[in-house]
Amino acid sequence: MSSNKIREIRESIDNYRGTIMSLLAFANEARWNKKKGQFIEGSQFSLGRAMNTSDQNRVSPKERVTPDLIVQRTSDYGIVCEAKTCLPPLSDKKETLARYEECVEQIAKYDDDLQGWLTEDERIPVHDLVLLVDQTRGVPMKRFVQSHSLVATLGRKFAVVSTARTSQLDDFVNLRKEYGSLTETTLDQSLEDVCSVSIKHLEGLLAKLKFYDAPPPTPVYTVQILWDHVFLTLADPDVIDAEAKHCEIEVDSTRLCELLQKLYGTTGVDSRDCRIPDKVWVEEALDFLVETGDAKRRADGTYVITYPLRRRGGGDTEGYFARKAVQITRRKEMQNRAERLKSGDLFEQAN
Amino acid sequence: MHPAIRAVAHFGELWSSSENWEQFVWNLSRFEFPRPLSIYVCPLFVVRQKSQLPAADRLFRNVASVKTQKDSRLVSMLLDSERFPQEHLRGSLVLWPAVDGSHYMLVALAPSLVWDRSVRIPLDRTSTEVVKPSLTQVAMKQVLESFEKNLSGMTIRVVKAASRRWITAKGEPRRMGSRIDWELMSIDEAFREAKEEGKWFTNIKVELLRTGRQGRKFATGIVASIHRHGYHQANAPFPELFSNLTPLLLEIGRETIRRLSNRSRLDSPSLAVRPLAIEYDMNLFKDPSRNRDFIRAATKIPRFGFSILHGNPYLHMALTDFADGSSYEVFVVEASRVFLVPQLRATPGSLNRLLSHLFSGFPEGKIVDAAS
Numbered sequence: 001m002s003s004n005k006i007r008e009i010r011e012s013i014d015n016y017r018g019t020i021m022s023l024l025a026f027a028n029e030a031r032w033n034k035k036k037g038q039f040i041e042g043s044q045f046s047l048g049r050a051m052n053t054s055d056q057n058r059v060s061p062k063e064r065v066t067p068d069l070i071v072q073r074t075s076d077y078g079i080v081c082e083a084k085t086c087l088p089p090l091s092d093k094k095e096t097l098a099r100y101e102e103c104v105e106q107i108a109k110y111d112d113d114l115q116g117w118l119t120e121d122e123r124i125p126v127h128d129l130v131l132l133v134d135q136t137r138g139v140p141m142k143r144f145v146q147s148h149s150l151v152a153t154l155g156r157k158f159a160v161v162s163t164a165r166t167s168q169l170d171d172f173v174n175l176r177k178e179y180g181s182l183t184e185t186t187l188d189q190s191l192e193d194v195c196s197v198s199i200k201h202l203e204g205l206l207a208k209l210k211f212y213d214a215p216p217p218t219p220v221y222t223v224q225i226l227w228d229h230v231f232l233t234l235a236d237p238d239v240i241d242a243e244a245k246h247c248e249i250e251v252d253s254t255r256l257c258e259l260l261q262k263l264y265g266t267t268g269v270d271s272r273d274c275r276i277p278d279k280v281w282v283e284e285a286l287d288f289l290v291e292t293g294d295a296k297r298r299a300d301g302t303y304v305i306t307y308p309l310r311r312r313g314g315g316d317t318e319g320y321f322a323r324k325a326v327q328i329t330r331r332k333e334m335q336n337r338a339e340r341l342k343s344g345d346l347f348e349q350a351n
Numbered sequence: 352m353h354p355a356i357r358a359v360a361h362f363g364e365l366w367s368s369s370e371n372w373e374q375f376v377w378n379l380s381r382f383e384f385p386r387p388l389s390i391y392v393c394p395l396f397v398v399r400q401k402s403q404l405p406a407a408d409r410l411f412r413n414v415a416s417v418k419t420q421k422d423s424r425l426v427s428m429l430l431d432s433e434r435f436p437q438e439h440l441r442g443s444l445v446l447w448p449a450v451d452g453s454h455y456m457l458v459a460l461a462p463s464l465v466w467d468r469s470v471r472i473p474l475d476r477t478s479t480e481v482v483k484p485s486l487t488q489v490a491m492k493q494v495l496e497s498f499e500k501n502l503s504g505m506t507i508r509v510v511k512a513a514s515r516r517w518i519t520a521k522g523e524p525r526r527m528g529s530r531i532d533w534e535l536m537s538i539d540e541a542f543r544e545a546k547e548e549g550k551w552f553t554n555i556k557v558e559l560l561r562t563g564r565q566g567r568k569f570a571t572g573i574v575a576s577i578h579r580h581g582y583h584q585a586n587a588p589f590p591e592l593f594s595n596l597t598p599l600l601l602e603i604g605r606e607t608i609r610r611l612s613n614r615s616r617l618d619s620p621s622l623a624v625r626p627l628a629i630e631y632d633m634n635l636f637k638d639p640s641r642n643r644d645f646i647r648a649a650t651k652i653p654r655f656g657f658s659i660l661h662g663n664p665y666l667h668m669a670l671t672d673f674a675d676g677s678s679y680e681v682f683v684v685e686a687s688r689v690f691l692v693p694q695l696r697a698t699p700g701s702l703n704r705l706l707s708h709l710f711s712g713f714p715e716g717k718i719v720d721a722a723s
Contacts, residue, residue, distance in 0.1 A: 228671045309673040317657065
């Protein structure tokens, strides 16, 4: 039971990483000039850029919206992309249908003359809409949008693109158009034929981009990054030199968040760029470490991390914290149950 | 007094009576010492503490006494193997600083047991503070060929070679194993055979042969060896050891330092990554079980933490060096290449330690700069 829960946590983390990989793969493909074998000159992309909708917008008029990815192929043509790689299988269940409905509404939000493009006047003459889904949800999403009234009335070209990681001699992210079309015919044809983006072109980016617009599925994700790459660099080198068994590291969530934004997210070059990760995500990770007993929260809001200079649980850091997360959830459930038992809630429910 | 102890004591005095490195080398070349002693040499690059030498007991084991000279940068140590307290199992070690302060030259006179236990193993295992030259198979071959070319009237032949290779036994997981071969062969033959058998050398011992008038070759009795970590050794003093072999390994050491330096993201104002790649001339990762072998090698590195972020079909790992806080991300997404991305902190000492250990448990590849 608990190993299933640990697997669930690790799968959700893998999905989050997979989404970032898919977004980057799509950004690469959308900016690629096949004939010249290089990126289109002046093409750009941005993760989580804030855009303004007009008063004509059918879903969110005069609002600030943040698509997961915008790709500016040329100064005349762009693509707004939303990634939904963790959808449940399509069924008649109310919650499932609501998740699919939400995807379409989000796409409809971007069917507007959006302001905030990386051009001089922040506008672009033509842009298309892309919904990026996991390979297993490609066909169900196609079925769903085909019969959707909102999709039928979209004023811009819209495509559902499925993504999957595959392995041949090297490893690739496959992008395949499941529904719709794009204005740019070469890109449209490439996605129609299934294009494979080699992960080797994304490695460098993946090592420095670990957050996107959506919050991580679990604090374990952020904790792994902090534990493996950040905390020890903030420690006093003399303490590490002394081959001590552990060291204590003082951290401030604001400064830690700024560091993570510089290292693994976005810092907000201009006012439209989001600052990712959000401070709340970092605080959640630090609070999680307080719960695991690896940190203490001080009255002034700062944290002191106790970092053992050895492997946690004798092995994998992410696995260790995933196990801890399951234990904490179970402990909380037990406490809840005990409290409800004490107050008589459970008996009342049984009656 | 045992003649070996007398020689060790004499060696200890030799350094203090030498005015400079050249004089020390000149004296050493004419210095007689009995078996089982050997002379060991290795350039050491101090990469932390603003090039100051770390405390001797942190670098070496079984240090019986330490003497320093001048501005305390010139150090002499008496080594004593505690586990084998026989009287003659003693050695002496000198750390001679380069004039430009770029490195130290480690010179030791010791029996192989004392050298291994007190110097080589402690240096290989724990230290992130010093970097030794790191030799690939190609570099090892080039050094030996160049060494032979510059020997006047002498040739060399391989007499003993320590190597590593995969061992596959039926019903058992594949693992790395060591092998020692005692075969007389030329350098070319040795490296050709190694390639065919899929093994790579860690240490090669060569015998010096003198060519007679009619082209006949006679053994001189001098045996020298080079280790892939830059240690070189001889069982008798001869000038070419210092004038020929040492400069070659010093240059490789400088190249190692150049390649591993300034890799951390802190070294760049924009916190940019400066990745390295380990390239193989075959599709090693075509077989997906190689990912497992790589993980096994990476997770066995002492004082390193890890997270396996993705294991199959592609490999993505995070590695943390508890010895100095350096950290890395590793990707294997191509059949013939490992992509290594140093993170916020990545010292040359830590990188060197990581690569040395990786190449003890996994086939050695060529380290190159990779585009980010």
